[in-house]
Amino acid sequence: MLIKSDTKEKFHVITLSESQISASIADDMAVQILAFLQEEVKNVVMNLDSVSAIELPAAEKLVQIQQQFYENGSSFVICNLQPPVEQFLDENELLELMNVTPTESEAWDIVQMEEMEREMFGEDDLNG
Numbered sequence: 001m002l003i004k005s006d007t008k009e010k011f012h013v014i015t016l017s018e019s020q021i022s023a024s025i026a027d028d029m030a031v032q033i034l035a036f037l038q039e040e041v042k043n044v045v046m047n048l049d050s051v052s053a054i055e056l057p058a059a060e061k062l063v064q065i066q067q068q069f070y071e072n073g074s075s076f077v078i079c080n081l082q083p084p085v086e087q088f089l090d091e092n093e094l095l096e097l098m099n100v101t102p103t104e105s106e107a108w109d110i111v112q113m114e115e116m117e118r119e120m121f122g123e124d125d126l127n128g
Contacts, residue, residue: 003016003029003033004017010041010043010115011044012036012041012043012044013104014033014036014045014047015050016029016050017050018050018051019050020051020052020053020055021053021058022055023056023057025058026057027061029058030065033046033065034068037069037072037074042074043074043114044069044075044076044077045077045107045108045111046062048078048080048081048082048085049080051081051085052085054085054088059088059089059092059094062078062098063098066098066099075099075110075111075115076099077099077100077107077111078099078101078107079100079102079103079104079106080102080103
């Protein structure tokens with residue numbers, strides 16, 4: 001699985017070069033993405049612009065990854081969903097569980113807003 005990472009001041013932008021996220025690569029994807037939680041900059045924006053299909057176990061894995069980020073006081077925002085992927089997630093009632101924005105710029109805004117909230121209120125207040 002090919003992942004391109006671009007590090008900004010407060011977050012990493014991860015872009016998948018796969019056109020389909022299959023169940024067989026979901027675990028590998030999770031390992032690579034969750035590794036960012038060990039870095040100084042822990043927030044992730046995941047750009048799915050090139051993804052035209054996703055299998056259900058892989059979509060469920062994305063929800064789990066997002067939950068792990070928020071449990072660790074970090075942000076995980078998905079952006080640039082293609083219509084077939086967005087429809088699939090919606091039909092399987094996963095879209096409403098995900099932090100999704102139409103554009104990468106809007107995802108950056110969400111990460112920065114959540115980062116400010118964590119700084120203002122403290123991570124304990126937001127997580128519990």
